[in-house]
Amino acid sequence: MEYSEKVQQHFLNPRNVGEIPNADGIGEVGNPQCGDIMKIYLKIDNDVITDVKFKTFGCGAAIASSSMATELIKGKTVEEAWHLTNKAVAEALDGLPAVKMHCSVLAEEAIHKAINDYRVKKGLEPWEDKFSQGGHDHHHHEHEIE
């Protein structure tokens, strides 16, 4: 398993780390049990994401995905941000190792959650996504330490 140059850049210099004090939407997904939590803060003006920040507890791929995903939705409309897929995040990172794809799913999920948080706060119906039915997809491999 080897990370791309892009993943390494975003992991080593993650963009948009932090919190937004009075965020318009907050989404937290994952669970410390699985070793990954991602929290996204959105500042939204006129349906446009004017600022976004994240906090992530997780692996290199999770941190790089958070960084890339937040970059990708910054300045976009809420609708555009909703349609950002984990695959697009992974592609923007020049790919992720197969066992790490789920870390990018986390980013998609967290953005959806933050957007719905914003919509509910505004009194709108939350949008339906594929995550509403079940948890995110983890690969079942065993742990290895020599």
Next chain:
Amino acid sequence: MEEKRLVYMDHAATTYVKPEVLEAMLPYFTENFGNPSSIYTFARKSKRAIEDARDKVAKALNANTDEIFFTGGGSEADNWAIKGVALANREKGNHIITTKIEHHAVLHTCEYLEKRGFEVTYLDVDENGVVDLEQLKNAITDKTILISIMFANNEIGTIQPIAEIGKIARERGVLFHTDAVQAVGHIKIDVKEMNIDLLSLAAHKFYGPKGVGALYIRKGVKIDNLIHGGGQERRRRAGTENLPGIVGLGKAIELATQDIEGHNAKLITLRDRLLNGIMDKIPHTKLNGHPVHRLPGNINVSFRFIEGESLLLLLDQFGIAASTGSACSSGSLDPSHVLLAIGLPHEIAHGSLRLSLGDKNTEEDVDYVLSVLPNIVQRLRDMSPLYEDFLKGEK
């Protein structure tokens, strides 16, 4: 481009081959390459070299020379010991006792046997990683044919009370195997005194080459072969002998066991300097494994609020090579079974770091790690929503 500073602190994963060891091996690749089974003079050197290595291993363990069998590594030795004893003693019983913190070479072998009609008890360990001797005694039934308990754990470094376990096993007439892959060359071992019936070792954990190990089989132990074929290793393990590898193993075990105590004194001083530094400088840190009965070079700590893979990647940026029990580093769902077995919650297990020191590590290495690690941990904590929650909770 300038080579980055490398501080290798992953000796429990594997060690470099010591120059003296490599030097001892070299004549056996291109010059004295004869097949030890051949009868001509030229091959006699090969035969002698192997018997000389066997002597050295026997001496290091206080075994007899004809009780040492060379293998292709630690995993093969573990597989052979467990499957071989299980299958050869099937009519006596089908019960095996092991622990929850064994290496996968033991655990997966036991699981495989479970599918083939064997029953396996996986003993718990306490929060320091030590097996409970009472639980062990109670687990033994008349169907029990084998107890397999590792000498020292590869992750948390905890050393088991092997002599006591050996005594119990011998008294109850059950064979006792110990996976000593992490212990050989690092802790004094006496198979006779400790009542060990079978013991696995691997050269690459004590500055010998990879791809060669050995199984000690006490005389009289009934065991099936794992690798059938030619008559090598007194008909117990087929295959043309890994001549240079075996010579290297012999040299390495000789070097590693000639002054274990003096050597460990130095290593422990270094390790404790590092451990104390970490505990002093980094809050919310927990030492995993036994505080005293642990491998001399082993440190295993958990940093709360952060995840191990990202920690390793950042350490790597500074040329520090280490290891973690986090699930993320292997792409699996669960963190290390060892860390879970000592009772760590998942998220604490995820934040674990193993630093295993070796012969070439220096005080400068230690101080370098201490100058880098706290900032890295802080950097990851600053990114962590768990840390954020924790800070908010504190207010």
Next chain:
Amino acid sequence: MEEKRLVYMDHAATTYVKPEVLEAMLPYFTENFGNPSSIYTFARKSKRAIEDARDKVAKALNANTDEIFFTGGGSEADNWAIKGVALANREKGNHIITTKIEHHAVLHTCEYLEKRGFEVTYLDVDENGVVDLEQLKNAITDKTILISIMFANNEIGTIQPIAEIGKIARERGVLFHTDAVQAVGHIKIDVKEMNIDLLSLAAHKFYGPKGVGALYIRKGVKIDNLIHGGGQERRRRAGTENLPGIVGLGKAIELATQDIEGHNAKLITLRDRLLNGIMDKIPHTKLNGHPVHRLPGNINVSFRFIEGESLLLLLDQFGIAASTGSACSSGSLDPSHVLLAIGLPHEIAHGSLRLSLGDKNTEEDVDYVLSVLPNIVQRLRDMSPLYEDFLKGEK
């Protein structure tokens, strides 16, 4: 004391490691020793070196890279292939077909499986050591799960019609394993064209190091693990990889397969010079194995009236290293099962001599052997009561 001249003609037993191969291995002992499973930059060189070696093996066999699995040698590969397929396909059937002339790594594995409920058919071979394809076809039943037939025989050098066997196996839906330990690096192999499902090889038969081999497993073949444990080799073969060994195997197979034909042309010329010389100079001599379809370096002859071990000892006096199928050389009662299978009477089998030539052998070596061997054979014949009887009978 002056070193005796050494004429090594036992390359089928084992080869020296080529200097280029050793050179390729050297950096992986003391410098790039990182555990290939580790995630830090330092260990990436190890990972890459292994994948590079895997590519080389795949290329040599026309396999896919992810169909190559490294092992601790040829015997392990044979054991794994046969036991692994047998146990994983047990519900389909319990019948295995092999031959009477396999290496013990195959034969003893099959015998072991016979004790565990499997049935094994041992095919005959003709006087040249070739299996009968009709007998093979007739032996296949709906219970047959595996055919294991060696590519080339280690004693008599006979090469089997592997492509035809592969075709039969594929048509009948039976898995086909070939022990190609003697063939790899010496004969062109294409696992796809030849419909081979599993293939064993060992580096030390083609100028690579001892203690490392590989098993080719065609994608989709159901096979149990032989060595359980860590996730190395894509979870198929546990154990820290024998890094320098694997690198050496890769380099050796690359060198050995880059010009097999050109290389063999030279070797065959040399071999035939020796063989013709022997047949010309020594009466009552029989060539064993196929006259044409045989390994390029292999000579196997039987000298009537004499016994092989004493022959080897005398040759050894002259610095000639060779091998025999005589029972006496192994302390067993029966001579080589291979020689018996091709129909040799015991006493002829006892008088067999294998000379296996290699890359460094020269015309001078050949002429030296031809200057020494006839006298030695004669000396032993002069001592032999069988020869005496024969001479008396002739009168």
